[in-house]
Every structure is written in C-alpha cells, then in structure tokens.
Amino acid sequence: MQIFSKQRAQKVLDNGAADITESEIDLALSNRQRILNKVLQNASLAPYIGQVKTLFNLLQDYVKGDYREIPWWSLGSVVTALLYILLPFDAVPDIIPIAGFLDDAVVLKLCLDMVSKDLEAYKLNKVTGTNDESL
Numbered sequence: 001m002q003i004f005s006k007q008r009a010q011k012v013l014d015n016g017a018a019d020i021t022e023s024e025i026d027l028a029l030s031n032r033q034r035i036l037n038k039v040l041q042n043a044s045l046a047p048y049i050g051q052v053k054t055l056f057n058l059l060q061d062y063v064k065g066d067y068r069e070i071p072w073w074s075l076g077s078v079v080t081a082l083l084y085i086l087l088p089f090d091a092v093p094d095i096i097p098i099a100g101f102l103d104d105a106v107v108l109k110l111c112l113d114m115v116s117k118d119l120e121a122y123k124l125n126k127v128t129g130t131n132d133e134s135l
Contacts, residue, residue, distance in 0.1 A: 009106045013114065016080025017073050025059055025075070028082045032056050035086050044105035045085065051112055051119075055082060058122050067125060074115045081111035 028035070039045040039052050055078050061067035062075060085104045112119070124130070 006106065006110060009103070009110045012084060012107055013077045013080050013111055016084070017076030020072070020076030020079050024079050024083065025063060028079045028086075029056070029059055029063065031083075031086050035082055038085055038104075042104070044102055045108065048105075048108055048112065052082070052108070054119060054123065057126075058119070061122075067122060069121060069125065070115075070118045074118045077111050077114055081108050084108075 036049070036052065036056075039049050045052075058067065058070065059075075059078065059082075062070065084107045
C-alpha cells in the first residue's frame with residue numbers, strides 16, 4: 001500500500017505553486033534553520049540536504065534581486081516543498097513513525113525533479129555569472 005503517491009505530491013505542489021506569495025517566500029526563508037534541521041534529522045530527507053541548501057540560496061538570491069531567472073511557478077514549487085517539510089501536520093502527520101516523513105521526501109523529490117533545469121541554470125549562474133550553457 002502506498003501511503004503518499006506521486007500524484008498526490010504533484011497536487012500539493014501544483015496547488016501551492018499557484019497561490020504562492022512573497023510573504024510565503026519570507027516565511028520559508030525565516031524558517032531556514034528549522035527546515036534544515038528537520039531535513040538532517042530524517043533519514044528520508046537527509047540525502048537531499050545539499051539540494052535543500054541550494055533551494056534556500058536560490059530563494060535568498062531571488063529576494064535580494066540577485067537572481068530573477070526562474071519562473072514564478074518554479075519558485076512557488078520550491079517554497080511549497082520547503083514549507084511542506086516544515087509543517088508537522090501535512091498529508092501524513094510527522095508524528096507517525098517513518099511514514100510521517102516519507103510524504104515530505106516524496107514532495108521534495110518531485111519538486112527537485114520538476115525544477116531541475118531551473119536549479120541547473122541557477123548553479124551555472126553562480127559559477128559563471130551567466131545562464132548561457134554554451135560556455
């Protein structure tokens with residue numbers, strides 16, 4: 001039995017991304033350490049710690065105006081995934097052993113897959129100062 005499906009995760013991200021606001025971006029950033037701690041303390045999420053840090057750096061650069069080359073929908077998906085990790089009572093409450101964090105991992109992994117090209121462009125920009133992949 002699958003507790004939390006990819007389709008359900010897609011719905012979470014789609015709904016969240018469609019309604020994202022600047023205040024939710026700020027909320028994610030202000031809870032950076034809490035979210036990172038939760039990722040590190042969970043076996044299902046810990047393998048993604050480097051990518052989660054990159055997501056936070058992307059959000060920070062977006063807010064500062066240093067990087068704006070990301071579609072709003074992708075930015076919304078990132079914020080939704082990060083806030084989903086933060087919430088203890090999401091689709092499968094985190095108080096349920098093992099299963100409570102699996103939904104967080106499914107949402108995060110799907111988000112990373114969905115915004116992978118945007119993340120690669122961001123990382124390229126950080127290294128080269130450009131989004132031109134022909135360099």
